[in-house]
Amino acid sequence: MIKAIIDNLKGLYSLLVGLSITGRFFVSPQKTTHYPRQVDDPECLKSYRGPLELVPADDTGQSKCISCQMCVRACPGHCLTVTKGDKGKAPKVYLYDFTLCCLCAACVESCPTGAIRFSHKVYLVAPSREALHLDLLADLLARAPNPPQPKAEAEAEGEGNQVLAAPVTGEAPA
Amino acid sequence: MELTIANFVQIVIACLLIIALMVGNAVIMVYIERKAAGFIQRRPGPYEVGPRGTIQAICDSMKLLGKQLFIPGNVDWLLYFLAPVMAFLPVLLLFLPIPFGKYLVALKVDDGILLILAFAGLGVISNILAGWASNNKYGLLGAARAVAQSVAYEIPMIMALLAVVFMAGSLNLSEIVERQGTWPWQWNIVFQPLACFIYFVSLVGETNRAPFDLPEAESELTAGFHTEYSGMGFALFFLSEYANMLLVSFVCATFFLGGYKGPILDGFWWTFIKAYAVMCLIVWLRWTFPRVRFDQLLNINWKWLLPLSILNLWVTAIVLKFIE
Numbered sequence: 001m002i003k004a005i006i007d008n009l010k011g012l013y014s015l016l017v018g019l020s021i022t023g024r025f026f027v028s029p030q031k032t033t034h035y036p037r038q039v040d041d042p043e044c045l046k047s048y049r050g051p052l053e054l055v056p057a058d059d060t061g062q063s064k065c066i067s068c069q070m071c072v073r074a075c076p077g078h079c080l081t082v083t084k085g086d087k088g089k090a091p092k093v094y095l096y097d098f099t100l101c102c103l104c105a106a107c108v109e110s111c112p113t114g115a116i117r118f119s120h121k122v123y124l125v126a127p128s129r130e131a132l133h134l135d136l137l138a139d140l141l142a143r144a145p146n147p148p149q150p151k152a153e154a155e156a157e158g159e160g161n162q163v164l165a166a167p168v169t170g171e172a173p174a
Numbered sequence: 175m176e177l178t179i180a181n182f183v184q185i186v187i188a189c190l191l192i193i194a195l196m197v198g199n200a201v202i203m204v205y206i207e208r209k210a211a212g213f214i215q216r217r218p219g220p221y222e223v224g225p226r227g228t229i230q231a232i233c234d235s236m237k238l239l240g241k242q243l244f245i246p247g248n249v250d251w252l253l254y255f256l257a258p259v260m261a262f263l264p265v266l267l268l269f270l271p272i273p274f275g276k277y278l279v280a281l282k283v284d285d286g287i288l289l290i291l292a293f294a295g296l297g298v299i300s301n302i303l304a305g306w307a308s309n310n311k312y313g314l315l316g317a318a319r320a321v322a323q324s325v326a327y328e329i330p331m332i333m334a335l336l337a338v339v340f341m342a343g344s345l346n347l348s349e350i351v352e353r354q355g356t357w358p359w360q361w362n363i364v365f366q367p368l369a370c371f372i373y374f375v376s377l378v379g380e381t382n383r384a385p386f387d388l389p390e391a392e393s394e395l396t397a398g399f400h401t402e403y404s405g406m407g408f409a410l411f412f413l414s415e416y417a418n419m420l421l422v423s424f425v426c427a428t429f430f431l432g433g434y435k436g437p438i439l440d441g442f443w444w445t446f447i448k449a450y451a452v453m454c455l456i457v458w459l460r461w462t463f464p465r466v467r468f469d470q471l472l473n474i475n476w477k478w479l480l481p482l483s484i485l486n487l488w489v490t491a492i493v494l495k496f497i498e
Contacts, residue, residue, distance in 0.1 A: 008478065015463065022462040026213045034221070 040122065049103045050121035051132075052096050054140040055114060061144045063137065064115035067091045071107035071116060080107060091137065098132040185270070188280030192269040200416040204231040207457050214461045241405035246309060249402070253307035258403065258410035261300035264293045265417040272424045273348040275434045275442035285345035290425060291332055294380070297418060298324035301382075301389060301399045304411070308402035316398025319468065320382065320389035326475040327379035327386075333483035334373040337490045338362050338429045351433030356440065361432040368486045370430040372479050374452075377422040379475065381415065384460040388468055423452035 033040055054063045067084035079100035085092035108116055116136075126132045205220065205228065212219025220227030245251060271286030273279045283289060298320055305317020341362070342350040354361050363370045379386040390398035400411045427433055427448035436444035466474070 018462045019458065022214045022458065025216055026210070026458075028216065030213070030216045030218055032217045034218070 035123075042120070045120040045122055048118070048120045048122050049105070050119040050124060051098045051101065051134060052107065052116050052136065053119040053143075054094065054136045055117050056140060056144050063090065063094070063140055064113045065089075065091045065094060065111075066113055066115070068112060070110045070112060074106040074110035075101075076104060076106060077102055094136040096134045096136050098134055099129050185280060188270060189266060192266055192280070195269070196265065196413060196417040196420070199420045200413050201231045201235065203416050203419070203453060203457075204234070206454065207460075210454070210457050211461050214458075235409065238405055238409040243407060244402075244404040246402050248309045250307040250309070253303045254402075255407070257300045257304035257307060258407045258414075260303065261297060261414040262410045262417075264296040264300075265414050265421060267293050268421050269417075269424075271347055272421070273351055273428060273433060274424075274445050276348075276440065278434075278442050279348060282348065283346070286347040287335060287339065287345050287350075287425075287429075290421070291328075291335070294418075294421075295324070295328065297414065300414075304403065305399035308399075310402050312395040312397070312401045313399050316389045316391075316395050316401070319391075319395075320399060322468075323379060323382070323386065323388055323471060326472055327376045327479075330372050330475065330479035330483040331376035331380055333480070333487050334366075334369040334376065335425075335429060337366055337369040337483075337487050340487070340490050340494055341365065347428050347433075351428055351435060354432045354435060356432070356435050357437060358432070361430065363430040366430065366486070366490070368482060369490075370426075372483045372486070373426060373430065374455075375474070375479060377426060378456060378459060379471070381418045381422055381456075383419065383456055385463040385465050386471055387460075387465060388471055391465055393465075419453060419456060420449065423449040423456070426452050 054065065056062065057064045065082070066089040067082055068089075069082060072078075072080045072082050077097075077100040079097040081093060081095040081097075082091050083093040103118070105118070108118065208230070209219040209227075218227075220230035223230040223233050245254065268290050270281035271279070271283050271289050301320040301324075302317045305313040305315075305320070338350060339345055342353045344350060344353075350362075358364070382389050388398075389395075390400065392398075395401070400408055403411060424445065427445055431448040431452075432444070433448075434440055434442055434445045436447075
């Protein structure tokens with residue numbers, strides 16, 4: 001009986017503690033980013049998994065893809081379509097259906113040349129499903145329209161899964 | 175009080191003003207509540223519609239007005255439409271005896287608190303009707319919970335108010351305010367702290383507010399008794415919920431916080447300031463505490479509030495007898 005009363009008084013005190021916590025939160029600054037007027041710090045997006053993008057080769061600026069179809073086989077959602085080009089190993093078609101992608105990184109990890117990575121397009125929107133059927137080769141071309149010059153400071157990227165951790169070379173998310 | 179034309183006109187004007195107060199209160203409280211919820215969770219709350227989201231609540235009510243009144247199959251449609259109206263109309267009556275200011279009383283009756291307590295019970299009947307008529311298991315469960323909860327919490331509430339009535343020797347709300355002084359240490363909260371606490375807990379239970387919002391517990395019963403209501407049916411329930419909150423806050427201000435009396439200058443503004451302070455406290459509670467389980471809810475009432483309120487009443491009676 002007395003124990004019950006003491007327990008309940010302690011419970012009442014804990015209610016006051018709870019009120020003080022929410023009261024402190026009430027007056028502390030907010031964490032929200034008001035999106036159209038403010039955007040997040042790009043530093044925060046380094047680990048963000050946006051839609052896939054092709055990694056340009058350091059010397060040519062072309063895709064590193066060798067059309068080996070490893071990514072196509074690894075993809076659980078069948079969202080990749082890669083067709084080998086007529087000459088060499090470079091792909092002719094690299095289609096990516098973002099509506100089917102579950103961002104699992106199986107393709108990124110399976111790629112032997114590190115040719116694909118996640119972009120940081122956190123603000124990507126589309127008016128229709130079809131607009132999310134992305135052509136990654138066109139995307140790569142659009143990102144590097146100038147004839148590429150060799151970058152001295154860029155390190156050669158060996159393993160595919162290191163690409164995720166590698167810093168984005170000098171380009172802001174669109 | 176005889177019914178003269180002047181009295182009748184006074185009551186009609188008062189009713190119109192009270193409806194305006196209820197609607198305005200709902201709009202303001204929705205905004206305050208959503209803002210408070212946001213700030214407590216460190217987000218801005220409504221922000222985009224109007225300057226700092228101020229007209230968000232008005233836009234929402236416009237949306238509710240424009241919505242279709244959806245009637246589910248096999249409802250008892252008379253009761254289904256009667257329930258929201260029944261939830262709304264008694265609240266109108268309940269505001270009549272509240273002394274907002276010294277002369278700002280719609281209906282000067284000698285037993286105002288009796289009127290309020292008697293008709294406050296009608297609110298739960300509308301909840302039962304809504305839950306029963308909408309032919310929905312969640313609705314029915316919510317209604318059953320509403321009954322158990324309201325029946326339970328009305329008793330300590332009345333006991334707590336009765337202690338103050340003992341002290342004032344009157345059921346007249348204006349009289350009770352007159353017995354209290356201007357300064358906070360002359361208010362009934364100082365003389366009856368336990369009664370005030372019991373009343374406050376009971377009013378949260380009585381108005382179905384979190385942490386005692388079992389009848390509409392959205393995570394277990396979707397929306398409880400008003401699950402099937404859309405459009406204006408839902409809006410009327412919503413309106414009456416906020417109006418009930420305002421009413422119990424006014425009663426709290428009148429009984430325990432000195433009503434229209436306050437430092438510097440007495441007047442209706444003190445009633446409103448105090449009532450809205452109580453409202454803000456209720457909102458703060460809602461966003462702080464998780465919902466109690468149903469057995470906990472009834473345990474709090476039957477094992478703690480009721481014995482404590484009886485004890486409080488008893489002690490009050492004895493002390494008053496000795497003072498005489």
